[in-house]
Amino acid sequence: MGGHGLACRFATLDILAADPPDGPFHFVFDRGCFHLFDEPDERARFAAALAPRGLWLSLIGSTEGPPREVGPPRRSAREVALAVEPALEIIELRSSEFRDHGALAWFCLARRRTMPAQSSYGVVASD
Ligand SMILES: C[S@@+](CC[C@H](N)C(=O)[O-])C[C@H]1O[C@@H](n2cnc3c(N)ncnc32)[C@H](O)[C@@H]1O
Secondary structure (H helix, E strand, O other), X not given: OOOOOOOOOOOOXXXXXXXXXXXXEEXXXXXXXXXXXXXXXXXXXXXXXXXEEEEEEEEEEEOOOOOOOOOOOOEOHHHHHHHHOOOEEEEEEEEEEOOOOOOEEEEEEEEEOOOOOOOOOOOOOOO
């Protein structure tokens, strides 16, 4: 692909299927699908489609920008982080947009974890 000698195969899949056929994948691109789901077990399916250290790139409707009556569901950056952090290490989370209609989006690039994130409270000193 692109002269880099990479083999690339495209597949569409039901992200909620128990075992996506031909998976797990090294890269999953999701435009406007993750933000449809509220349940933790449904959101976890996105990570389940990935091989260990596989990359997930998602465009997710954003709570930023002016009020609107139509367009993609809106998710805050906090919601995105809370939803994906248990299974995925966030590499990049930044503001973007859906190019065709201009609604603001979160661009989220994340990698499937091979170990859990460490505690944010650090080491407790003993006296
Ligand atoms: C808001 S539309 C986004 C469509 C398109 N990707 C775009 O960006 O314009 C949400 C899409 O999620 C798809 N979808 C819903 N449930 C899905 C599932 N379980 N697995 C895969 N795609 C799903 C729908 O078919 C629909 O095309």
